[in-house]
Amino acid sequence: MSTPPTTVRGPRRFGWPKRVFSQVLLMQLTIITGVTVLVTGLFLAPLSAQLDDQAMRRALAIAQSTAAQPQITRDLLTTEPSPRGPVQSVAERIRRSTGAEYVVIMDGRGVRWSHTETHRIGRVVSTDPSEALAGRDVMEIDSGTLGRSARGKVPLLDASGQVVGAVSVGIAYDSVRARLLAAIPGLLAYAGGALAVGALAAYLISRRLQRQTHDLAFSDISALLTEREAMLHSIREGVVALDRTGHVRLLNDEAQRLLGLGPDAAGRPLDEVLGSGRTADVLAGRVVGDDLLTVRGSRVLLANRMPTDDGGAVVTLRDRTELEHLGRELDSTRGLIDALRAQDHEHANRLHTLLGLLELEMHEDAMEFVTEVVGVHRATAEQVTEKVRDPLLAALLVGKATVAAERGVSLRMAPGSLLPDRLVDPRGLVTVVGNLVDNALDAAAGSAEARIEVGLRTEGRTVILRVHDSGPGVPPGQYESIFTEGWSTKELPAHGKRGLGLPLVRRLAERQGGSVGVAESADGGAVFTVVLPEALSEPEPGGTQVPAHPATSGENR
Numbered sequence: 183m184s185t186p187p188t189t190v191r192g193p194r195r196f197g198w199p200k201r202v203f204s205q206v207l208l209m210q211l212t213i214i215t216g217v218t219v220l221v222t223g224l225f226l227a228p229l230s231a232q233l234d235d236q237a238m239r240r241a242l243a244i245a246q247s248t249a250a251q252p253q254i255t256r257d258l259l260t261t262e263p264s265p266r267g268p269v270q271s272v273a274e275r276i277r278r279s280t281g282a283e284y285v286v287i288m289d290g291r292g293v294r295w296s297h298t299e300t301h302r303i304g305r306v307v308s309t310d311p312s313e314a315l316a317g318r319d320v321m322e323i324d325s326g327t328l329g330r331s332a333r334g335k336v337p338l339l340d341a342s343g344q345v346v347g348a349v350s351v352g353i354a355y356d357s358v359r360a361r362l363l364a365a366i367p368g369l370l371a372y373a374g375g376a377l378a379v380g381a382l383a384a385y386l387i388s389r390r391l392q393r394q395t396h397d398l399a400f401s402d403i404s405a406l407l408t409e410r411e412a413m414l415h416s417i418r419e420g421v422v423a424l425d426r427t428g429h430v431r432l433l434n435d436e437a438q439r440l441l442g443l444g445p446d447a448a449g450r451p452l453d454e455v456l457g458s459g460r461t462a463d464v465l466a467g468r469v470v471g472d473d474l475l476t477v478r479g480s481r482v483l484l485a486n487r488m489p490t491d492d493g494g495a496v497v498t499l500r501d502r503t504e505l506e507h508l509g510r511e512l513d514s515t516r517g518l519i520d521a522l523r524a525q526d527h528e529h530a531n532r533l534h535t536l537l538g539l540l541e542l543e544m545h546e547d548a549m550e551f552v553t554e555v556v557g558v559h560r561a562t563a564e565q566v567t568e569k570v571r572d573p574l575l576a577a578l579l580v581g582k583a584t585v586a587a588e589r590g591v592s593l594r595m596a597p598g599s600l601l602p603d604r605l606v607d608p609r610g611l612v613t614v615v616g617n618l619v620d621n622a623l624d625a626a627a628g629s630a631e632a633r634i635e636v637g638l639r640t641e642g643r644t645v646i647l648r649v650h651d652s653g654p655g656v657p658p659g660q661y662e663s664i665f666t667e668g669w670s671t672k673e674l675p676a677h678g679k680r681g682l683g684l685p686l687v688r689r690l691a692e693r694q695g696g697s698v699g700v701a702e703s704a705d706g707g708a709v710f711t712v713v714l715p716e717a718l719s720e721p722e723p724g725g726t727q728v729p730a731h732p733a734t735s736g737e738n739r
Contacts, residue, residue, distance in 0.1 A: 206391055210384035214377060222373045234332060237353040238321035242334030244280050245351040246319075248273070249336045254287060258295055258338065258347055265300035272296075283331055283354040287338065289347045290315060302327065307350070311335065314348035323355065330355040419498050420483075426493030428452050428466060440499050441478055460666065460685075461485075465497050475502070477685045479693065569595050570638060571603035574612050579636065582619045586634060591626050593619070596637030596648065604718045610690050611645070611717065617683035618649040618710050625653025625708065645717040652707045661700050687712065 248254065257268040264270065273285040273296030284298040292311045294303050308327050313320045314335035322333050331352035338347035414421055420437030424430060430448050438444060447455045456462040461476045463469045464485045474485045484500040532551075539548035563580050570576040579593070586593040605611055619634065626632040629652050637648040656664060665688045684698075691698045696714040703709050 204388075207384055207388035210388065211381055214380035214384060218373050218377045218380070222369060225369060234323055237332035237355075238323070238334055240334075241282065241332055241351040241353045242319060242321050242336065244276065244282055244285070245334045245336045245349045248276055248285060248287070248351065249338050249349045252341070254349075255338060255340050255346060258287065258289060259340065263293060263295040263304045265303055267295070269295040270297075270300070270303060274298075280351075283352045284328055284350075286350040286352075287347065288350070290345065295347075298328065309333075309350075311348050311350070314350070315345055317345050326352070328352065328354075419500055422465060422497045422499065424452060424465070424495045424497070430455060431494065437499055440481060440483055440501055467495060477689050479689060482686070565595055569599040570601045572601060572605050572608050572611075573603075574608045575601070575605070575615060578612050578616055579619075582616070582623070586623055589623065589627050589632075591623055591632040591634060593623075593634045593636065596635050596650075599636070599638045601638040601640065601645065602718065602721075604721065605645075606717055606719050611647075611714070614687050614690055614712055614714075615647065615649075617687050618647070618712070621683060622649050622651035622653070622708075622710075626651040629653055640718060643716045643718040643720070645714045647712040647714070648709060650703055650707060650709045655702050655706060655708045656700050658702070664700065665698070
């Protein structure tokens with residue numbers, strides 16, 4: 183029977199922790215311990231010297247108070263040194279009351295007149311008394327017959343101020359050391375308490391850091407940061423991060439492209455970077471909702487805002503410009519299909535009429551009928567191309583006239599309209615005219631004597647466009663709100679969004695330094711006026727200058 187292999191585990195190795203929480207806690211504990219030990223050492227180092235100084239000053243104070251008693255001076259001059267003499271009695275009384283180790287009174291020769299050990303009275307002192315006998319106070323740590331002590335020596339003066347002796351007082355150095363040793367436990371207790379409080383604070387801070395970093399390692403945080411930067415700058419959606427004060431925290435490359443900003447926008451207030459308008463309101467959260475539409479320059483953006491735990495927010499932006507164009511093309515295509523169906527029905531009626539005329543052998547009437555039908559469409563095309571020399575814009579108006587006719591709306595050019603073929607941005611003007619004519623067609627359809635009048639005239643290099651419809655008009659209180667993204671009175675189309683045409687017209691006009699406005703016509707309906715400065719290029723030298731004629735508005739028809 184085989185014995186299963188046993189796994190031999192090596193000794194467990196303790197290395198530097200990897201988690202942010204553990205590393206920060208360990209570093210904080212190391213710092214707190216080091217600071218506590220350092221402060222304790224710095225406090226203990228001068229404590230010994232301070233206690234020595236206190237003991238010497240105490241001894242000096244006792245010596246000075248002793249030397250200030252005149253009775254001691256008289257007894258020193260009138261009596262002999264004796265263990266039972268008055269000088270010894272006074273010195274012992276002072277020693278016992280002050281707690282000094284000894285109180286020695288000596289004459290001018292250094293002979294003791296008092297001492298704790300009475301057998302030393304009458305003998306010369308063991309340490310040099312010359313400083314005190316010279317009239318100077320002395321503080322020192324020295325060793326004598328009683329061992330090491332903190333000493334204070336002062337001169338003893340008679341009534342005339344002459345030095346007749348000295349007083350030496352000693353404090354046992356063992357008591358000073360005992361005071362130092364007695365202070366150490368308390369000091370260590372305070373240091374331990376401070377260390378414990380610091381360790382607790384370090385633990386709480388580290389725990390908070392652990393929650394904020396989700397208990398990740400520094401290497402994980404670094405990897406996440408690298409991955410985040412790579413992801414932010416590689417995705418095809420704009421990302422804008424804001425802090426709680428409304429400052430831009432970061433924005434990726436796509437957001438810079440969509441919003442027309444540079445890298446210097448980071449760190450600046452959002453309203454300062456974007457200016458006032460719906461885009462700033464959407465990003466700042468002043469407009470609430472999902473999939474909010476906004477127009478920035480010539481771009482249609484779809485924005486979603488997600489608040490963050492720290493009070494800021496992250497906004498994602500998607501470019502819907504192409505999708506909106508496709509949606510509008512889809513709307514136009516559906517309208518054209520409806521128009522073709524109606525035209526097919528009308529064409530069938532005309533063919534039946536023509537067939538009937540031919541069967542009745544009314545050939546002349548048949549020719550007149552065909553000429554009349556063809557002439558209407560030809561007259562419309564000729565009227566447009568005569569007054570609009572740009573082929574793109576002329577083609578748009580001819581197509582719109584056909585669609586309008588099938589919907590029962592008459593579209594014609596205003597008298598005096600004339601536009602030369604010198605447009606700087608023909609596609610931009612096509613967008614402006616197309617949006618305004620579509621809105622006018624929706625407004626005029628179904629009204630009495632439904633009509634749309636388009637006026638185009640120039641003043642120098644400035645193009646002035648005026649679109650007048652016979653619809654219900656715009657209420658006076660909504661002259662500004664109709665240019666806001668999302669404002670519309672129509673039902674939602676297939677692509678699910680409306681209210682972008684007029685804001686886009688205003689953006690295109692303002693981008694060229696122009697303006698767009700709306701007013702109410704005297705005979706009903708709305709009149710939209712767009713002014714586009716420098717929309718025409720300079721005429722070629724030697725070329726024919728197309729004269730500018732004022733367009734007659736719908737009010738003066």
